[in-house]
Amino acid sequence: MSIRMKRFWSYWDRFGIFAILLVAMLVFLAIDPRIVAGPNLLTVLSRSATTGIAAAGMTFAICAGGFDLSVGSIVSLTTCVIAMNIANISMWPSILLALLVGGLCGVVNGLIITKLHIQTFVATLATQLAFKGIALVYSSGKRILMSANKEIKLFSTSKVFGFFPAQILIVLLVFAAAYFVYKKTRFGVRTRAMGSNEAAARASGINGDRTLILVFVVTAVTAACAGVLQSSRLATGSAIIGDGFELDAITSVILGGTALSGGKGNIWGSLAGAVLLTFIRSGLNILGVGEAYQKLAIAVVLLFALSISGIKLITQEASK
Numbered sequence: 245m246s247i248r249m250k251r252f253w254s255y256w257d258r259f260g261i262f263a264i265l266l267v268a269m270l271v272f273l274a275i276d277p278r279i280v281a282g283p284n285l286l287t288v289l290s291r292s293a294t295t296g297i298a299a300a301g302m303t304f305a306i307c308a309g310g311f312d313l314s315v316g317s318i319v320s321l322t323t324c325v326i327a328m329n330i331a332n333i334s335m336w337p338s339i340l341l342a343l344l345v346g347g348l349c350g351v352v353n354g355l356i357i358t359k360l361h362i363q364t365f366v367a368t369l370a371t372q373l374a375f376k377g378i379a380l381v382y383s384s385g386k387r388i389l390m391s392a393n394k395e396i397k398l399f400s401t402s403k404v405f406g407f408f409p410a411q412i413l414i415v416l417l418v419f420a421a422a423y424f425v426y427k428k429t430r431f432g433v434r435t436r437a438m439g440s441n442e443a444a445a446r447a448s449g450i451n452g453d454r455t456l457i458l459v460f461v462v463t464a465v466t467a468a469c470a471g472v473l474q475s476s477r478l479a480t481g482s483a484i485i486g487d488g489f490e491l492d493a494i495t496s497v498i499l500g501g502t503a504l505s506g507g508k509g510n511i512w513g514s515l516a517g518a519v520l521l522t523f524i525r526s527g528l529n530i531l532g533v534g535e536a537y538q539k540l541a542i543a544v545v546l547l548f549a550l551s552i553s554g555i556k557l558i559t560q561e562a563s564k
Contacts, residue, residue: 253556257508260552261500261516264545268520272527279527286409288523290400293411294319294470294477296518298489299496300422301466303514306497307426308459309439309506310357310364315467315493317375318349319486322471324379326396327388327481335395339472346468347461349375354457372490379483388481399476411473415515418469423511435459439506467493495542496521499549520545 256263272279298315305312322342329338349371356367390396402410426432434455437445446452467489474485498504499520500513521542528538 249559253559256552256556257501258510258513260549261510261513261520264499264549265516265520265523268523268527268545272523276527276531279530284526284530286412288526289519290409290411291477291526292515292518292522293415294473295489295492295496295521296415296515297418297473298467298470298493299500299514299518300419300511301463302493302497303422303500303502303509303511304426304435304459305364305463306494306502306504307439307506307509308435308456309442310456310459311368311494312353312460312463312467313365313368313490314349314353314372314375315463315470316486316489316491317372317379318346318464318467319471319474319489320483321349321375321379321382322346322468323475323478323481323485324383324388324483325481326472326475327390328383330390330393330396335393335398342472343465343468346464346471349468350461350464351457353464354453354460357460358453358456376483383481383483385483390475390479390481393479396476396479399473414473418466419511419515422466426509426511431455431458436507436509439508441507492518492521495546499546503553 269280278284298319302312302315322345325342325345326335326338329341333341353368353371356362356371357364360367362370399410399414404410404413426435434445434450437448437450438452438455438459442452470489471486475481478485496517497509497514499517500515501510502508502514524541524545525538528541533541
């Protein structure tokens with residue numbers, strides 16, 4: 245492969261998602277300028293916060309060579325924990341409790357995968373059902389409203405400097421922390437090593453089990469944080485509120501350029517992927533397009549991104 249081609253693919257891995265996002269904005273601008281107007285873009289960024297925060301954690305899971313199908317159920321369980329306890333112990337203790345429950349879910353996932361040697365797909369599919377079942381039992385299968393509690397709307401209604409949604413600031417802080425952990429800490433290095441070659445990583449002295457458990461704790465806690473924002477936005481707790489959420493998180497990470505084979509992630513790309521998903525949905529909603537066609541549009545964008553990755557692999561193989 246020529247130097248120019250290598251440079252192109254290197255840039256694409258880092259910035260390809262931003263090019264796709266720019267093209268999507270230009271297309272919607274030509275169709276209806278309202279979609280790319282400032283107020284709507286702020287709304288898109290704010291609404292992408294829940295998916296984005298979960299995608300930050302999912303990036304670590306996929307970079308480590310797996311993924312977590314249970315994050316949607318963790319989001320649901322988190323909203324139920326907050327809704328069931330907020331009236332008794334107030335908002336902040338209930339949020340802390342929900343985050344602890346999320347972390348415990350991550351520990352369970354990690355132990356099942358590392359100690360029982362079950363593949364991440366099967367393990368997290370099982371815990372997805374288990375966590376949702378716990379949420380259903382805990383909430384008695386009911387939707388719990390928190391509209392009487394004004395505090396819970398804090399995250400969704402607060403403005404920084406009087407106009408900047410607090411949710412955007414929160415998601416930027418989460419991704420800044422995730423980027424620092426991914427790039428500058430031993431945990432980030434070990435996560436990439438496990439995804440690149442698990443056997444070699446273990447042979448070099450890396451405690452693979454501990455690393456994977458921590459990866460799934462990170463994924464679960466970020467999903468719980470997303471559940472907190474979802475609770476704030478909807479003022480509701482429900483065992484079905486996170487259904488399908490895991491697919492949005494995984495799709496955002498894949499669109500962002502993180503390799504499904506593991507070993508290489510793009511933290512900020514995952515955020516851009518979440519913004520792209522939300523932007524497409526918002527634009528199609530404004531145009532009056534139904535949910536079925538929205539899913540089709542997102543599938544086309546995802547297939548395009550995967551096709552580009554496939555072309556990259558083909559050119560790399562052909563140059564050998």
